[in-house]
Amino acid sequence: MRLARFATTLAALCGLTLSLQQAGAAPRQTVTTEYGMALIGLIIGKASFDTVIDERSFSVKGRMSSAGLGSLVSRTGGTSEVSGSVTPRGFAATRYGLDYTSDGKRWKSDVRFRSGRVAASDVSPKRSRNEKPSYVPVQRSQLASVVDPLSGLMIRTGDAASVCRRTLPLYDGWSRLDLRLSPGGSNRVSLTGYRGDAQVCRVRIAPVSGYDRNSKGLKFLQGQTIELWFAPIARPDVYVPVYAKIPTTIGPLTLQATSVTVK
Template sequence: MVLRVRSVLALVAAVALAPVSAGTAEIRHVSEYDISLGVLPIAKASFASEFGSSDYKISGTFRSSGLVDIITRISAQTTVSGRKRGDRLEAQRYNLVYRNGKRTRIYDVTYRNGNVTETTVKPEARRPENWVPVTERDLQAVLDPLSGLVFPADAKVCPSRLPIYDGESRMDLVLTPKGTRQFSTKGFKGEAIVCDIRYVPKSGYRQGRSDIEFLRKTSMEVWFAKAQPVNVYAPVYARIPTRMGQVYVTAVRYGN
């Protein structure tokens, strides 16, 4: 796949919102997603969310399938935990274990009041000369890639800009409303809010990289549906362009 799996994972993960009544003890809920390149299945994902009265945790797994496994096996396990702050979810710790064939890399990020206080990557990656380094300023007032795409019902669903940091790269997602669409899957049937999303790399990437330049010049589309019991909007569908074709992320289960 030309598009990095971490980028796809960031979009898929936000779909994993569990319906849970406010003020109850934490409740665990599992959602499942299919990922395809055009009509060809390439991956599956499963996510579980736990929401309490003031805190939350999202855990997920991702694994390649179909034609991708012929080339290399790709898998990932990811978690984020944090607290609910008004109209947003504020991460405290984000972790990703990413495996490509026999290679494994672990990303661990600690946040405080929306700012990154520590990042650990094992093993550390070698940086080419044309690498754009992440600065201290880049790590202020940022969102993690999992809960960054979850919006409480009283927040704007397509905000103008989402500053995302995933442990390696710092990017902006620029959102524009595109109306509504009907969406139906196991556990949900109703209206979804459609957002056009443009990817703007800021730092933590190799300058001139072909897939980065391709994404910079095009746009993605994400549909957000309301999870009624927890009163938030989260993605149920995403269309992500790559140089090999369109990648589609579809919730095959959303809610009960």
Template structure:
């Protein structure tokens, strides 16, 4: 199942944009992953947008039929500052537990990678395209890149949200993402959000840090039918994935929110003496 797992995990990070954030809000979401309609995984995602800082954390694992063949779990998180309305990541980490455990850590400053490590350190593969210093500049981490920010004053849930793209570095691989508008839909979570979402096509282009002959990479790069359905975090101009749809050789892979509880938080009042 390596191709399937790689495709579904990659779906969690196929978003990036750079535009001003606005106001403050929180999200507490729960997701289910299905393959050809069969449950294969569950996860959670918590996002907190304050006036001058933000944090995001996620966790998940295999379940159902897939767990019988390839059990695994993972956690990840990102923290950063909000400067002139923009999300500026500072710290990112991700840990995956399967037959072996692996932890990726990164620190960033002004969109550039200051330090990054993989523990345990993976063996050198001569077939892997090297990541240069240039590839580590002007990037976002995968978690921050999942927060789609929509500029302007109009309703953020609309076609303009899909006019985005950006560079992501996940600690191992540098890749580019591009979004294109497809359509509008209406969703209803079992708990929480009910309303419009904007559906974007997602295109993935690997740049460095990958092995060109890997089947999963070739498959994702060739896909033209990946969709991301974005819903808003209340009180902000930030959208996050409500649903992801990724074709796989074994059927359609779908990541969908079963809980999407979001609320605006009032701005802090400055203290006076």
């Protein structure tokens, strides 16, 4: 999973996070969340996410584009979306999609899920039949119990101490990887409609398949620790990310909400 795709999906999930706190009390609402992305403190991107949620289903549609310094360095923009059902155990995606362009190159992913299993997957560009020997292909058996990068990060538990004691098996259409979470303490957070403690998770990336063993970017990420803060915003037993910090070779990339509008 490339860094750009990973950052995009984290931003989309944080948009869903803030939307849930607003939409949870009403039968059906549309919530727009505006986001800013910063690299070493400098604004490089912006994002907007529209979320619709009711008692049985949910959907999120997001848009992202480069901004500020990011517009001068790299032209990047795209969309990300997920839809599915609300179950007693949490949020079960039925369809996940990502479509973005960076420096003139376009990436598209359309993944359908059924009971935690990948039912169908279509990506562009497709992998070449003559891949490098260092490429690790995705095996069908590795897609039997996976989650998408958006709803997969919504953790349902009644025990705050267990939030960061788990491994999340993610699949985005290209790559299969595990996010290994471990406890990193707690922090107080203050957001629109919520003020309380967040569980701080230290996250390490463990690639499973769909990646190049010689990828310098991936090797860098494997040696770093991503920071995710989870808080029970929507309800006491559902923990979702409220903050993300991703290391890069030139400094930390952070995702921060700027406004939330309910329609």
